Amino acid sequence: MTTLDATRPHDAKPGPEVDNYLTFTRGFLSWALTLDHKRIGLMYLVSVLGSFLVGGIFALLVRTELLTPGATIPGVDENLYNQFFTLHGAIMVFLVIIPSIPAALGNFVLPIMLGAKDVAFPRLNLCSYYLWIMGAICAVVSLTVGGFDTGWTFYTPYSTTTSTGGVIPVVTGVFILGFSSIFTGMNFVVTIHKLRPPGMTWFRMPLLLWALYATALIQVLATPVLAITLLMLIVERVFLIGLFDPAMGGDPVLFQHFFWFYSHPAVYIMILPAMGIISEIISVHAHRHIFGYRFIAFSSVAIAIFSFLVWGHHMFTSGQSPLMNTVFSLITFSVAIPSAIKIFNWMATLYRGSISINTPMLYGLGFIFLFTIGGLTGLHLGTLNTDIHLHDTYFVVAHFHYVMMGSALIAMVGGLHHWWPKMVGRMYNERHGIIGFALVFIGFNVTFFTQFMLGSHGMPRRYYDYPSEFQIYHVISTIGSYIMAAGFFWTLYLLVQSLFTGKIAPANPWGGRSLEWQCSSPPPHDNFKTTPSVGDCYDFSVVRWSEEEGGYVVDRNDEDASKPDH
Amino acid sequence: MTSIPANPSDQADDHGHDDHDHPHDPNLAHHFESMEQQLDSGKLGMWLFLATEVLFFGGLFAAYAVLRARNPEVFSYASHYLDTMMGGINTCVLILSSLTMALAVRFAQQGRKTLLVICLWLTMGGAVGFLVIKYFEYSHKIHDHLVWGGAFYEPVDEAQKAQLATPLVALDAPLVDGPKEANASEARSIALSQIVNQPEEAASSIKTAVLGPAGLSAAPAAAEAAIEDKESDGHSAAGHLGDPEMPVGTHLFFGIYFCMTGLHGVHVIIGMGVIGWLIWRSQRGDFGPKYFTPVDLGGLYWHIVDLIWIFLFPLFYLIH
Amino acid sequence: MSHETTAQHDEHDDDHGLGHVVSYGVLFGTGSILLVMTIITVAVTYVDAGEMNMPIALGIAGIKATLVALFFMHLYWDRPFNALVLVASIVFVVLLMIFVLMDSGQYAPSVIKGNAPGVQEVLSIDAPGAPIAEQSQIP
């Protein structure tokens, strides 16, 4: 009896339903205590999307409040407004974007793409999920004890002295979320190092795995610094130690150093896996070998390393010394290089590809467009003298929404469409998908491009009130946010609808070549019935459409792999 | 052969690596191919975790570095309040417990159960010893208000308060343009601020007028005695507050001292939990040449706790 | 299964189990050196080496830490990647420290020094985290 047989239930009936991770076991506990990376990924996905909804509602509240100068929504005063944007930011950053791609999608696809049965530490994986839940609960608790209004950055000494009571619960929550993220990262590094099957060499790995690997390195090496920073913040607030409080001999700039030492790398925790997804989407849906595989792979690692050297660009106006300002500005420009390398390689991949314009591909193309804008405006901000003008204005807000929402989140949604048939075994309605993309894309640009203008005209961020000459921009931006919200609700609707009425997905609906397209949709409990054989995962010449499968099939997959079985 | 995933409640049954009845080894998890792969993965995972520990403490070390670079006089002054003897003994205790832990790993690898359990108990003893000594150190400090933040400037008791406040206010009142309607406690704080902020001015008057010989440390001949005095936790009548040489911001030293040693102490306590769990499993005979991963990983954790203390010791206790 | 994890270990895999069994000599030797160095580092404190006191103390601590990592933590016999992980984490800590120290060294003179009246102000307000009153006392 082989290992794989041992895991199949006795009484299973033959047929497509037999070995399917969704129906493999049933009941609440079989999900709540599951060690299956696919189920954990799915639970993460649902939780993250739920938080996205909550964070989104706060965003809409913020935007609606800004429709007119002064009070707009009855009952929302300055203090409540401060809490709205703080919650929006904290939820979106810590509960949504950071775990979205690695923990939700990554958990699902990483072991399958690698050809492994699971991540290296399944229990740790589940633990990471429950830590996420605990962190989310802490955030909710903070609301019941007075909320918090520090902004997502928790700058001291304001955060150690503000009278809103929710600071300690939410900081504790973020501390816990940090460990959730660390555990995901540890798991991925070990999985990629130790669980590669025969034939899966480093340079055969799909680029998403390189991206997740680089991300995991950042998660492991940067997040602990955030954890200790938050711990110091709590201690400071409770015991008045005076580390960051100038009145007590402390150093507030020090807090910002610590915070950004994590939080700049953290923005790459958000964007690197997004870039990985785009590499997959672009090559699969253009049916063309990825251009410059090694460049893309190494640029991920390069970005991961560089990302640790630029944190000071968030502190140009904080009192940071001119010397460090210059150093950080210089290094900041150098980060743009590996990012640009990726963009050029994707463009080259598209060139002369046979591009299928479907929803994932549209999200992929949208990403390239939006990330280019987001990245280039980053350079404006990284330039010392322009940043003096732009810092803490809506220009910064627009910049980071272009990269965090327009890029990271768009890639996440694109990836969701890309792997949706694999995850649930159903196809969504392609036409509906495209409508959803159009709404999101248009709404996004209307919302945030106006904010570039607002910012360069001098509208500061995080303000409740503004002079009336800014109103027209604010109105346009708010309308854009409503369009975007409609787009996301529409997308949610079409995905849910596909669960009921979508047609059954083939194993390989897009013509992908990497391993996840070799197992059935949805994948069996142990991912692979036999140890998969590994080929060049971007060589689409051996992929052809098969009418009887209703999807693509890969002709001989292991022409240059080592032994197909062990 | 039945499958465990079909019966998820079995998975809640803790202790490790038996998700599957595997034909080869009951301790081999289903997604690994060999015990060696499993051990290697565990080790790499543990090392990554230790890296996060290093960075976790690293933040505090960086804060320490900045505080010390900015207040060198505070650190060289306040360090003398720490008891080098106790710190040194604690260092040795931790080193010895690291040694027994390393031996425990060896015995686990060799499957020598009795010796393994003994070594783990010895390690546990080291951890307890460390904490007991730390407890005495802490309670002295706390008793004397050699602590963080504002409490540092609170007189220890009424007697000290009286000794510090009354004459000082009388003496220093002309120097201070405090609020006219100053009450007693405000007067105290003003007086204290005088000590802390303007040691030069306050020094001469305090020395002669207020403090007994115990508080004196200016005379070169008495310098050694003063250090002794501080090491015995400032049991002079007026404690550290009466020391005219105390530099501005001395509370920062104790703030960071308690942060770093406290966090380290928490790690020791977690380590005790881990060691206790290992003892329980070893007693049950879980470990042998083929399977000793938990002992190995627990050992790594314990060593990093030791390793961090190796740095904390000179950084706090041994400042010249 | 032939992949990198097993490849390098084959030499001393002569059926005495996994991993390297460290000899008594190495373990006790390391332990004694560590104890001796602890005594040395305490003794050195009583010598006034001026600027050099801290580097010496940290140097000794560094050597002790290296010994622990190499022999107690088996890095000497372990996969190099594990050592790389440790080294990388230390490098990042040092990076953080250097940048922060460089910066604070530059702006420190313009920061108003710690002020105990601030402390007293905080004390007089009970709620933790209550706002510090205007710091009018700071000169």
Ligand code: HEM
């Ligand atoms: C391509 C290179 C990039 C450069 C050169 C760059 C540069 C900058 C600079 C200089 C700032 C500080 C602006 C200020 O506060 O005055 C900034 C802010 C920010 N960036 Fe970027 N950035 C880049 C990419 C990204 C990416 C990929 C993300 C996230 C996925 C991101 C997220 C953010 C966030 C969240 C902020 C604002 C944080 C805050 O103050 O709340 N950036 N960026």
Ligand SMILES: [Cu+2]
């Ligand atoms: Cu940044």
